[in-house]
Amino acid sequence: MEPVPVPVPVPVPVPVPADDVGALRRFNRYFTRRIGVLDDHYLGQDRPLGEARLLFEIGNGASLRELRGRLGLDAGYLSRMVRALEAQGLVRVSVHAGDTRLRLAELTPAGRTEVEEQNRRADQLAEGLLGGLDERQRGDLTAAVAVAERLLRLAGITVEVVDGASRDARDCLAGYAADIDERFPEGFDPGALVRPDEVSGDSGAFLVAYEEGQPVGCGALRGLEPGVGEIRHVWVRPAARRLGLARRILTGLEREALTRGYDVVRLDTHAVLTEAQTMYRACGYREIPRYDDNVYAAHWFEKRLNPRGT
Structure with a gap:
């Protein structure tokens, strides 16, 4: 006789310990304090960190909308900084053609x-910090920084319920379809994707993960x-993989x-998606x-x- 499956608890948010x-x-x-961001003259240049970072992020060009999402800045505050940099002859603003x-x-x-000078000074600062460590210690610090970055990225990502017909939902599904079309030996027909009405309102739910305002998973x-739901199309963009985001979406x-009264969920997956099966x-x-x-x-x-x- 097949054993009766034991209900598995769904993780619930718990308060973060004060420690x-x-x-x-x-x-x-x-x-x-150690890297000098409290000084109005960041890296010894004649501007605070905010303006210096904005110059770096503009790089080869970016829209103000993109910069707002990337830096998490209020639109008015960003506009004031851009105007100040424009007045100093460092930035040029135009309308998209x-x-x-x-x-x-x-x-x-x-x-x-x-x-360019900012980058030179920042490299010099980093080299000065790392120079006080031996090779093993530098390796330990580099690995620790990588872990911290991964976890902080994951902590900063939000997962939201959106309408299945929304632009973000459809863009994510298009990305999912293109991704697995390349991975499946037989390709993939987008006609097999869920319909918006199946995953909206009382019928279901569509989740989108956002990092810095951009959809990165679904x-x-x-x-x-009755009593059974089906999970479909759990997917994360390549740039946001290996963070643990797929598990968060699944949860x-x-x-x-x-919340919809399902005490059982089912899903299926392709043979080549071994990481999903794991x-x-x-x-x-x-x-x-x-x-x-x-x-x-x-696999089902x-x-x-x-x-x-309980």
């Missing part, structure tokens, strides 16, 4: 010269039968399933017999949900 909060704040205070609603910022020759939930879909098993999914006629599926999974494992 963890204090440790991060303590590091922030030390690091900002194909979209008059977009304003583009680019560096002038003087701006490029300043950024996942869908739709009803399959979010499971929570949405619980993740599903690690997240409490067990393999089951075929439950659908999806021509792209080779199910998970019984329980909010707290």
Whole structure:
């Protein structure tokens, strides 16, 4: 006799311990002081960190909309900084030729010269910090910084429920379809994607993950039968992979399933998506017999949900 599956608890947010909060704040205070960002003359140049960073981000040109999302700045504050840099002859602002609603910022020759000097001084500062460590210690620090960056990126990503017909939802699905079309030996027909009405409102949910205002991942939930939901199209853009984001999206879909009265969720996956199979098993999914006629599926999974494992 096959064993009865035990409901797997769906992780719920828990308060962050005060010691963890204090440790991060303590590091922030030390690091900002150590690299000199508290000085109005960052890196010894005649401007504060905010303006210096904005010059760096403009780089080869960027729209003000893009800069707002990338830096998380208020539109008015960003405009004031851009005007100040423009008045100093470091930045030039123009209207996008194909979209008059977009304003583009680019560096002038003087701006490029300043950024080059900024980069030279920043490299010099970093070399000075690393120079006090031996090779093993530098390796340890570099690895620790990589872990911190990965986790801070993940912490900064939000996962939101959006309408299945929204632009972000459809853009993510288009990215998903193009991605797996390259990976599947037989290709992929976009006609197999979920319909907006299946994953919106009472019928289901569509989640989009946002990093700095840009959609970087998605996942869908739709009803399959009474008490059973189906998870579809869990996907993360290549630039946001290896952060643990797919698991967060999966957990979010499971929570949405619980709010809709589903105590079981199912999903299927292609034979070549071995990393997805590994993740599903690690997240409490067990393999089951075929439950659908999806021509792209080779493995079928199910998970019984329980909010707290009680």
